[in-house]
Structures are given as structure tokens and as C-alpha cells.
């Protein structure tokens with residue numbers, strides 16, 4: 001029964017049996033891993049903060065043959081999620097990023113770029129970066145890493161370079177198109193401001209993306225993600241609510 005050591009982010013946890021948690025980790029070396037934290041729900045558990053969602057930890061765990069669940073052996077806290085909890089929009093944006101990682105990362109498969117994306121998003125949130133910018137950047141980049149983000153600056157049919165300004169998207173073929181290849185059926189339109197945001201966020205590090213996506217681009221990113229993953233991200237509802245208050 002070999003033990004693995006790895007760096008990880010806690011994506012979520014849920015009660016398991018009487019006194020345990022199942023903790024879902026995004027590890028650097030093995031992607032998504034589900035571990036049982038024994039007795040973590042008891043009052044004196046030393047694992048309480050290290051199994052808190054959005055915590056960054058160094059773990060060792062045992063895998064058992066034929067079991068989807070590994071057993072957590074050690075969890076050392078590298079960065080507690082505690083400070084984020086004091087900033088509700090940052091906390092909610094962190095939850096959106098964690099939920100996206102859960103959707104996109106396959107169990108047991110190394111996905112270092114996704115791990116780095118998560119790391120960058122959380123580091124920015126801890127540094128006080130705009131919460132909406134972080135959440136939308138994560139929406140965009142998980143799509144890009146999954147290879148389902150369409151070519152933005154060229155027509156998906158003929159390859160001609162598209163001019164600056166608004167763009168036409170064919171939602172059936174999932175490609176941007178030039179004026180000649182506009183589909184007869186309903187096409188989606190992305191505003192010039194939306195196109196600019198997509199271009200900047202595709203090119204720049206998150207630290208330099210100071211705003212969330214314009215509304216039309218946000219709706220378009222969500223439709224693209226839902227088409228691909230067939231899932232909703234429930235944490236968005238809470239984040240949106242907080243952003244509207246802000």
C-alpha cells in the first residue's frame with residue numbers, strides 16, 4: 001500500500017460515515033483525488049482547518065486497490081482559507097473556481113495547468129484582486145485548457161482574420177465567423193467590449209486583468225461551459241448576489 005505525497009487544494013468536502021469527511025483534492029501530481037479524513041468531524045480533530053474548502057495543503061495519503069477513495073494520512077496546512085472567509089466576494093469567487101475545477105478535472109489524472117490556474121486564482125483572491133475578474137478568468141481558462149475555446153480572431157470556416165470590433169458566433173458549430181460565413185440560423189453577437197475582454201484575458205496574466213467579463217461575454221462563457229460539461233456552477237448565484245450588493 002504505497003503512500004503518496006503531494007501538494008493540493010481542497011475543493012470541497014462532505015460528511016462520510018459517522019465521524020469522517022470525504023475531502024476532494026486537486027493535487028499537483030495526480031489531479032482530482034478523493035480521500036477519507038478519518039475522525040475529521042470530531043471536535044478535537046487536528047484536521048479541521050486543513051480540510052476546509054480552498055485550503056492549500058501538503059498531504060500524504062494511501063490508495064487502496066479497487067477503491068475510489070484513498071485514505072488521508074497527513075495534511076499539513078500551507079495556506080489557510082480563513083482569511084478569504086472574511087471577504088465574502090473573494091470567498092464566493094474561490095468557490096466558483098473550486099467548482100469549475102471539480103467539473104473539468106478528471107479523477108487521478110495529472111492536470112498541472114489546472115493546478116496552476118487554481119493556484120493563480122487563489123493567490124490573486126488572497127491579494128485582494130477583483131473577485132469578478134478572478135471568477136470570469138477561471139471560466140475562460142478552464143474552457144481554454146479543455147481545448148473547447150473557439151479561435152477568437154479568425155473565421156472558423158475560411159480562416160480569414162476578423163476585424164476588431166464586435167464578432168458573430170455560430171452557436172451550433174461553435175465558431176466565430178466572418179461576414180460571408182454568417183449562418184442563416186440565429187447567431188450570437190459578442191460586443192466590441194466583450195471581444196476586447198476575451199482578447200486581454202486570453203493573453204495577460206490574471207494579475208493584469210482588473211475587471212470581470214462584460215455581461216454578454218459572461219452569458220456566452222456560461223453557455224459554452226454548460227454545452228461542454230452539461231453542468232451548472234451553483235456558487236455563481238451567491239457571487240452574483242454579492243457583486244450586485246457591492
Ligand SMILES: [Zn+2]
Pocket residue numbers: 155156157158159160177178179180181
Ligand atoms: Zn469566413
